[in-house]
Amino acid sequence: MIYLNLRLKKGLQFIGLTLLLSLYPAYQQELSQLDLIKESGSLTIISHSGPSxxxxxxxxxxxxEYELAQKFANELKVKLNIVEADNYPDLLRAVNDQGIHFAAANIAATNLRKKSVKFTAPYQQxxxxxxxxxGSTRPKEVKDLINxxxxxxxDSTHTDILAAQKLVYPNLSxxxxxxxxxxYLLRKVSNGEMDYAIINSNEYVLHRSLYPTLNVAFNIGPTxxxxxxxxxxEDDSLFLAAEDFIARADQGGILAELKNRHYGHINEFNYVDSKVFLEHxxxxxxxxxxxxxxxxxxHEMDWRLLAAVGxxxxxxxxxxxxxTGVRGLMMLTRITAKETGVGNRLDPFQSIQGGAKYLHKIMNRLPDRxxxxxxxxxxxxAYNAGFGHIDDARQITEQQGDNPDDWFEVKKRLPLLTQPKWYGQTKYGYARGGRQSLVYVKNIRRYYDLLVWRTAQEQRKPLDPYASIAMKTPLINSI
Known part of the structure; x- marks a missing residue:
């Protein structure tokens, strides 16, 4: 994937440090794997590219996976280096044979895999x-997959499940x-080259807006x-540190926050909306x-975010x-148009410049922290409801003992701005669009994600799916 900017020089530096340490076996024996990682300043994981x-x-x-691993690296006060793999055998082989510290790649902890690697406590089911x-025949059970x-x-859990089912249904292929x-799998089903695909539920949630014509027939195999x-x-020091980190991330709400951030805005799927968006x-x-x-x-922002707002x-x-009188591609008010130098709100190019300038201005008004x-x-x-109302919601959030800089906390307070008990205490008063702003942000996040993934698909080099794909071994500095 394009984002993986391979830096061989960094990889050679890391390997050189490893060779240097190997010259001092006595010194190494005194240090655990965790200590060696902290001393080298690098934690190396293997993963694969994708929305999840x-x-x-x-x-x-x-x-x-990236954000969870980055939080762990931050806790250890080391840089996170990432190696990309294109298939499951490379992922697990690298953990055992190539000096990778661990794999963070949506790996299911099955009994078969536990024979070759060890797994931390789960962070997702x-x-x-x-x-x-x-429009095609919907299968209801495994026997409907025959022929x-x-x-x-x-080498996925899905092949293991099908292999077990083949003992019951010999004609299954x-x-x-x-x-x-x-x-790649979903595209094959979408264009009719394949009838069915088996994928993980979290992957389906993240991809279904890209493929609105696909749906779930039934679940197969266990959770x-x-x-x-x-x-x-024998050295469990890093593993135990990761176990402790996962446990605290679960208890302290970090996992819940990450799940909310990556999945919370896309649980509501609208077939028509997604189909129309892709057409547009x-x-x-x-x-x-x-x-x-x-x-x-x-205005120093991602064009896909600006396009999602539009x-x-x-x-x-x-x-x-x-x-209400707002108009144009970015739906600017007369006041906003005047502030941003837009003479004709119905001129799409002026409107886009004005919307970008206004959004940038709002971003700069928020605290640097x-x-x-x-x-x-x-x-x-704030673009939707007005900066003052969002500032009021942030103040209520702080009054209630939560973080006013956390959108997931502030959004809980926006509906309060329609209640006299609360808006009577605020500077800007009643906010008609408090609840509407929640939907507004959720939709933009979804459109933005679709644009990010769509452009990533266009930039990605095509893979030969039936060839043996070698693992990309150079290290990638993600900081």
Whole structure:
């Protein structure tokens, strides 16, 4: 995937440090694996690219697995280095044979895999979905897969499940692809080359808006736990530190926060909305793409975020007008247009520049201490409801003992601004759009994710799915 900017020089530096330490065996014997990692300043994991693991967004690397591993590295006060693999055998082999510290890659902790690696406590549970295309025959049970074209990832839990089912249904057959890329499997079903695919439930949730014509037929096999995978070694120091970190992340709400951040805004799926959005990406977005990119660059933001705001505001319709008087592609008020130098709100290119300037202004009004994600979501809410109302909600959040810089805390207080008990205490009073702003931000996050993943697909080099794909071994400095 494009975001994986391989830096061989960094990899050689890391290897050189490892060789240097190997010259001092007596010294090494005194240090545990955890101590050696802290002394080297580097923690190296192996993963694969995808929406549920690691991907590139406008702020750099992102993804559930990446952010969880980065928090662990931050706690150890070391840099996080990432190696990419394209198939499951490479993932587990690297943990045991190539000096990778652990695998963080949506790996199900099955009994078979426990024979070769050891797993931390789980941080997420998933099911296995059989996915089919609307308009085709929906299978209801395993025997309905017989004589159908079923595709799965090789050496995955899905192949294990099918192998077990084949003992009951000898005529059951399937196609295995070496790539871990879930998008490849779903695309095969979507375009009719395959009848069904089996994928993990968390992957389906993240991809279904990209493939609105696909749906879940039934679940197959047991529920699985996702865990980090470590080599079976006598030195358990790093493994135990990771175990402790996962336990505290669970108890302290870090896992819940990450799940909310990555999955919370996409649980509500709208078939029509997703289908229309994908059509508008093809038919409307190209007319304004250069303007979104130019305005975003001028105001230091991701063009896909700005485009997502434009879509939420007007469906990229330059002639949009609301009953309240806002108009244009970015739906600017007269006051906002004047503030941002927009003379004609119905000129889409002026409107995009004005919207970018206004959003950038809001972002800069928030305190410097905010991280980029919270700054973005709070700014979007302010774009919709007004900065004053969001500031009121932040003050209520702080009064109630929670973090006013955390969007997930502040959004709980926005509905309070419609209640006299609360808005009577605020500077800006009643906020008609308090609840509406929650939907507004959720939609933009979903549109933004779709644009990020869509552009990542376009930039990704095609894989030969039936070839043996060698692991990319250079180390990647993700900091």
């Amino acid at each position: 693991t690691i991907y590139q967004d406008g702020n750099g690397l992102a993804g559930f 998933i099911e296995q979905h059989v996915v089919y295309r609307y 159908k074209r079923v595709i799965v990832t090789a 399937w196609v295995e692809t070496q790539t871990i890329d879930v998008d 699985h736990n996702l865990s980090w995978a470590f080599a079976k070694e 990406i093809e038919n409307r977005l190209p007319q304004y793409l250069a303007s979104f990119k130019s305005a975003a660059e001028d 879509y939420q505001e007007s469906l990229w319709n330059p002639d949009a007008v609301s009953p 905010l991280d980029q994600d919270n700054r973005t979501w709070l700014s979007l809410a």
